[in-house]
Amino acid sequence: MTKDKSSQSKSKHLQRFHYTQDQAIEKPFNWKQMLRLLAYLKPYAKTYLPAAIIAMLISTAVRLIVPILIGKVAIDVAINEQNVTMLTYLVVIIGILYFLSYAGNVFRIKWVNILGQNVIYDIRQHLFSHVQRLSHRFFDSRSAGSILVRIMNDINSLQELFTNGIINLLMDVVTLVGIIVILFVLSPKLALAIMVILPLMFYLTTKLRRMIRRSWQQVRIQQSRMNSHLNEGLQGMRITQSFSQEEENSEYFHGVNRDNFLSWKEATKKSAMFRPFVELSNAIGTVILISYGAYLILLGENNGGIAIGTFVSFAFFVGMFWEPISRLGQMYNQMLMAMAASERIFEFLDEQPNVQEKKDAYVFTDMKGEIVFDRVGFSYDEDRIALYDISLTIQAGETVALVGHTGSGKSTIANLISRFYDPTKGKVKIDGYDLQEVQLDSLRQSISVVLQDTFIFSGTIMENIRFGRPEASDEEVIQAAKVVGADEFIQRMVNGYETEVEERGNILSAGERQLLSFARALLANPRILILDEATASIDTETEVKIQAALAKLLKGRTAIIIAHRLSTIREADTIFVLENGCILESGNHDKLMKQGGEYYRLVKSQFQMLDAI
Structure with a gap:
């Protein structure tokens, strides 16, 4: 009996991986394809x-x-x-x-x-x-x-x-x-x-x-x-x-x-x-x-x-x-x-991008950074609706925070701004231009995204920071690292900026990788900066350095900050609180705290957790 249970348990374990599988392509052998x-x-x-x-x-x-x-x-x-x-x-x-x-x-x-x-x-x-x-x-x-x-x-x-x-x-x-x-x-x-x-x-x-x-x-x-x-x-x-x-x-x-x-x-x-x-x-x-x-x-x-x-x-x-x-x-x-x-x-x-670019698409040459969501709805598939009728305006140079529970639609909004996806309905505009009418390269060259799980390529630290702007000089790379507080740990390394990082930056700590991603974003000099849980992997001491650097990083740029750690968004011009793909409330920190709504409850619950610790 015990043996049977063990084999059944093992059988279940062996089924734990599920992949999107390739299917056999049932087409007749045709010479057109060979040609x-x-x-x-x-x-x-x-x-x-x-x-x-x-x-x-x-x-x-x-x-x-x-x-x-x-x-x-x-x-x-x-x-x-x-x-x-x-x-x-x-x-x-x-x-x-x-x-x-x-x-x-x-x-x-x-x-x-x-x-x-x-x-x-x-x-x-x-x-x-x-x-x-x-x-x-x-x-x-x-x-x-x-x-x-x-x-x-x-x-x-x-x-x-x-x-x-x-x-x-x-x-x-x-x-x-x-x-x-x-x-x-x-x-x-x-x-x-x-x-x-x-x-x-x-x-x-x-x-x-x-x-x-x-x-x-x-x-x-x-x-x-x-x-x-x-x-x-x-x-x-x-x-x-x-x-x-x-x-x-x-x-x-x-x-x-x-x-x-x-x-x-x-x-x-x-x-x-x-x-x-x-x-x-x-x-x-x-x-x-x-x-x-x-x-x-x-x-x-x-x-x-x-x-x-x-x-x-x-x-x-x-x-x-x-x-x-x-x-x-x-x-x-x-x-x-x-x-x-x-x-x-x-x-x-033969696979065509779902995000299509028009031949006569508008090319951004001097983006200001005003973002408008006009009654935007989006779904990843029929059973997974992510956004419902979202309307919001982010002024050029404004810092906006998106908060809410997991799955509320925060990252989806960021993905739509970068046009990784097109909205199911409604329009997303930057500087008054519908993103579906804009050239993709000119759009994304003006946007930098810093993610929680930042990706570090194999190569030197210098090459990783320079990734978004290959023509940047060594002095510009070092200056960007200094602004975000990365220069200190880089200089401690044996080869400094020429240190070879392993695949995915495994020789670096999570905080160090995140600092490099901040330097990379700053060097690219974007008009719009998206920070998607960018400080989640950083310890308290490093976060203090980042908060000081953020003022310089965000200056003159439109910034969208997505964060569960609410202490990082107190100074945002506008905070949008999302729940199940809808905007529940919006305003600055003081206004939302006075309202005593969902944002107030999120802040209180987070501080209660810290007190318990």
Whole structure:
């Protein structure tokens, strides 16, 4: 009984992670999408691509010419006539031809690899640049791991297609067509007899097409799930260790890893079925060649048969015939993998920002900072309404505070000002301009946002402060840090401003990271400054420094301060109290305290908590 309860408990633990999962994309294999993928070759259509094709044609031409020289010239003519001079010339010519083939292959491999790496670089750059422009709704519904899989793994899956696949496909098609033409010229009867097996082979491989394609799609989905778990597991490692959940995490990863393993196993097993079909066809073709070819030799050329040299040439070409077919089968699998990956890549590239920018959008050149919410409503989805009919005006240079319980709509108002989302109804205006009519870059370059969980990039402290204004000088960076009180702790570090911070700034305390974010915001010199719980992670001593710095930071700027710690907003010009997406009351601190409403109750409850401590 105890064991059953333990296993049930463990089963529940293993279900604790829930990700927004990628779904299989059910679309037919279409050449329009493949042509769209091949369009990335266009920039190289006059350089590496034609050079690789010429090199391929040279090596392919040699492979087609040599069997004819051996069979029809060397055996049927030179050996029959015992012409040693002709045989000597043939040996020299064949040697030269093989040298040309070798040179062609060397340059083909070199140029297709350069071509492939350039195309992969372009696709990855295009996808990343596009994803950066997508709206917050896109990231709300997808994990970082699943996005990472598409930018890295899915694009890597195209590497083989562009470095070898395309040129090899052309080479195999040219080789195959050339062999078929030559075989029918040499002996139509024997050619037809050998190729009788082809319809059956194509029928069987066609039947496998959808099954193999779906298998590779499943591989991509399982990889996305595994990367999502890895991303979350690594970022939350401290929480995992603090709750001693390493074993449960390992068991969950075992399940995800096994699903990924099984999907690869299934896909490779189905893909491997191509080669046996080709080998079977090769075996049947060889039997037909030997039996029927021998009969035609015995029949004699005068009676509709063939010469021995023709049979030898046939043997060469039949051996070569199944090789490109086998590679084409592998190439087909490769194309299926590429299609599965490209479908997922194009799904992101076809994603359009929910926040659209008009072509003739107004460009802010000298923003004053007046903000107006005109009967604004907003919902993240049908069941999650965040704001109801909000109307408010924030004068340029005014400091406004938004207070209220969690989920009251404070951060949503900040997100609408930065136009990370568009309102469901009503309008948000700055300096009288509807934000939906404004160029996004000019808007966001005039706004700085400081969050509670500030993000520090890997690099130096100097680079992190300079992030919002890359052209700023070192002196300007240091001055910004001094204003917000960050210079003191930076100077204590061994390398000062050139200190390398680890990923997410893990070598810094929460307060130090927050001070850097204040310096970053100040250096960007915004007209509108949004502080979203920006002092929540700062200790009392540091908060005193910040309060002194805030006067300089907010001077001449429109400021929106979101805070649960009400001591930080006492000096705000206007305080808006929100509850369930509505404005309950507004006014300065003294006015709201005299009213004895919700703000008064929030302040009293907070001071009671401090007294209890």
